[in-house]
Amino acid sequence: xxxxxxxQTRVVDPILSEHARGYRRxxxxxxxxxxxxxxxSYGGKVIEFGKEAFRLYNARRAPGARFKRLEFGYEGxxxxxxxxxxxxxVPKERMKEAEQVPSLNLAxxxxxxxxxxxxxxxxxxxxxxxxxxxxxxxxxxxxxLPANSWGSDDSDPNRDVNTGMEAIxxxxxVEGNTVLLSRHAFNKLKFNPKIIERIKYTxxxxxxxxxxxxxxxxxxxxxxxxxxxxxxxxxxxxVWGNDVVVAYVAQGAGDGMGNQEEPSFGYTYAIDGMPSVxxxxxxxxxxxxxxxxxNDATPVLAGMTGGYLIQGAGADPx
Numbered sequence: 001x002x003x004x005x006x007x008q009t010r011v012v013d014p015i016l017s018e019h020a021r022g023y024r025r026x027x028x029x030x031x032x033x034x035x036x037x038x039x040x041s042y043g044g045k046v047i048e049f050g051k052e053a054f055r056l057y058n059a060r061r062a063p064g065a066r067f068k069r070l071e072f073g074y075e076g077x078x079x080x081x082x083x084x085x086x087x088x089x090v091p092k093e094r095m096k097e098a099e100q101v102p103s104l105n106l107a108x109x110x111x112x113x114x115x116x117x118x119x120x121x122x123x124x125x126x127x128x129x130x131x132x133x134x135x136x137x138x139x140x141x142x143x144x145l146p147a148n149s150w151g152s153d154d155s156d157p158n159r160d161v162n163t164g165m166e167a168i169x170x171x172x173x174v175e176g177n178t179v180l181l182s183r184h185a186f187n188k189l190k191f192n193p194k195i196i197e198r199i200k201y202t203x204x205x206x207x208x209x210x211x212x213x214x215x216x217x218x219x220x221x222x223x224x225x226x227x228x229x230x231x232x233x234x235x236x237x238x239v240w241g242n243d244v245v246v247a248y249v250a251q252g253a254g255d256g257m258g259n260q261e262e263p264s265f266g267y268t269y270a271i272d273g274m275p276s277v278x279x280x281x282x283x284x285x286x287x288x289x290x291x292x293x294x295n296d297a298t299p300v301l302a303g304m305t306g307g308y309l310i311q312g313a314g315a316d317p318x
Contacts, residue, residue, distance in 0.1 A: 013291070015104065016111055016277035020293065023112065025119040027225040029180055030126030033247055034299040037267040042081045046269075046300045079269055081298050084121075088114045088291040090280070101280065102289050111277055114293045118275070120239075122268070123226045126299045127239045129266070130180070130247075133309060135301060140167050141309040146318035149242070150188035157192055157313070161216050164246035164308030171305045172263070177219040178249045179212070182240035184314025186223045220249075242314035248306040265306040270297035 024031075088110040090102040102110075133141050142160070144150075150157050161179060169175035181189070189195050190207045195215075204211055209221040224240035250264035275295035283290050301307075 011279045012273075013277045013279045016107060016291070017273075017275070019108060020111065020115055020275040020277050020295075023115045023119070025116045025123070025226075028119055028123045029222040029224045029226075030123040030130075030299070031268065032178060032220060032222055033130055033180055033245060033249060034126050034266040034268045035250065035264070036270050036297070038272040039081075039269045040272055042083075042271065042296070044079060046077050046079050046302065048077070048302055077300075079298060079300050081269060081271060081296050083294070083296045084118070085292055085294040086114045086117060088277075088293055089286070090289040090291070092287045092289070107280070107289075107291060111291055111293055114291075115275070118293065118295050120226060120228060122295075122297065122299070123224075124228050124239055126266075126268075127224070127241075129299055129301060130245045130307065131241060131243050131309065131311075133311060136307065136309050137305065139171070140164075140305050140307060141311065144310065144312040144315070146312070146315050149315040149317055150185055150192050150313045151315070152317040153193050155192065156194050157189055158194060158198065158215070160310055160313065161244075161246060164310060165216075165218075167308050168246065168248055168306055172248060174248055176246045176248045176306070176308065177251070178247050178265075179216060179218055179221045180240070180245040180247070181221065181223050182243050182314050183223060183225045183238055184242045185244050185310075186314075188314050242312050244310040244313045246308040246310070263306065264302050266299060266301045268297050268299045270295075 088107075090106055090110050094106065095102055129135065133143070142163070144155070144160070146152070148155050150160075165175040186209075189212070195207055198215060199207065199211055202211065209223060212221040213219070224238075226239040227236050228239050229236050247265035248263075249266075250262040274297055275293060278292040278294070280289040280291045282288075
């Protein structure tokens with residue numbers, strides 16, 4: 001008898017699975033740097049990109065001549081998706097006596113708690129990848145000292161972001177279209193003299209992400225506000241620290257979904273159909289219905305120098 005694979009043994013709840021794929025945890029922005037790219041294998045090579053994706057090609061051909069064949073990207077560093085899953089619990093005591101299984105509303109509420117935990121983990125993984133200075137060459141990162149952080153009157157956030165845009169454009173042929181600000185960096189921007197000076201003629205009295213989009217001429221400006229509790233004492237810390245990431249992200253990825261064959265700063269490689277929610281089973285020991293929520297996915301850098309890291313932008317000035 002042939003051994004069943006995971007897809008054969010799982011019985012998926014289609015309604016809750018559809019809900020899970022559209023769920024977004026408030027404050028999470030990592031998917032805008034690492035949009036979801038469905039894959040069919042738990043391991044392989046990341047499709048990376050170079051300047052050839054932005055090269056000018058002559059598409060003209062003589063009648064009967066062969067077509068030019070273009071192949072963008074190449075197999076780069078290996079990736080491995082480690083299966084991930086958590087269980088949502090619905091105690092029977094919370095149900096109406098006449099109900100045989102949890103109502104959709106009750107099941108959804110329990111599943112949402114699990115999805116929030118999973119997406120916080122993904123946000124943390126994205127930040128660890130994007131904030132790691134070792135992933136950037138010397139032309140695509142800068143560390144601001146406290147005296148030059150965006151909380152200092154002498155700092156110039158506009159110049160810092162523009163430097164990042166130009167560094168990306170000089171390398172891949174197109175400037176960045178996304179700026180991810182840590183919460184601390186955004187709060188410093190609100191009172192930065194050079195930002196205030198630039199916006200005082202716009203009729204606005206507050207710095208917003210929409211205003212910054214127009215000021216920096218980019219498609220997306222987002223603020224990472226997620227916090228995570230770590231260590232034995234559950235110390236709360238900001239997932240995005242004091243940093244800022246400028247990046248070129250695939251144009252079709254504005255909704256957090258992408259195509260791994262298109263050049264982009266990064267992707268989240270996810271097994272096709274993830275996340276999914278299995279039909280519940282009853283656990284007699286806890287008198288509860290159990291929903292297994294599965295999300296087999298991992299963020300990866302797409303390999304091209306389509307990002308620029310500004311470390312310490314949100315630090316308190318010396």
